[in-house]
Amino acid sequence: MAGPKRKARLLRNKLWLHNKGIGLTDDAVQINTQFALTVVSDVLGHMMDSFSRNYFIERIEHVVGQTPMASAYQSVGLGPGRRFAVRGAAVVQVADGGKEPPKAVSGWIVP
Secondary structure (H helix, E strand, O other), X not given: OOOHHHHHHOHHHHHHHHHOOOOOOOHHXXXXXXXXHHHHHHHHHHHOOOOOHHHHHHHHHHHOOOOXXXXXXXXXXXXXXXXXXXXXXXXXXXXXXXXXXXXXXXXXXOO
C-alpha cells in the first residue's frame, strides 16, 4: 500500500515517535519495531504470571490483529500453523545503481 492510505494508517505511529523525540530515519524498520513491541507488551501484560512459550504464542496470535498500533504492512495476522505475519508482496522497480528508492509497479498481491 502506498500513498495517502498508507500515510493515514501510519499517522498514529509517526505521531507517537515524534512526541517521544525519536526521529524517523527508516520508517519501515521503526514502525514494524514499534508494532512488535506493542504486541509483546500487551501479551506480557495479559499473561501476568502464567509464563510458557505455548501460551505466549497463543496470545501473540490473538493480539497481533487487534493492536491499535499499525504495522508498515497493510494486513497483519497470525493463527495456528501460520507463522508468517504478512502474506503478500508488491512488485517493485529498482532504479539503476540503487540510489533511488524502489518504486511500486503493482498493488499488494496476496497469493
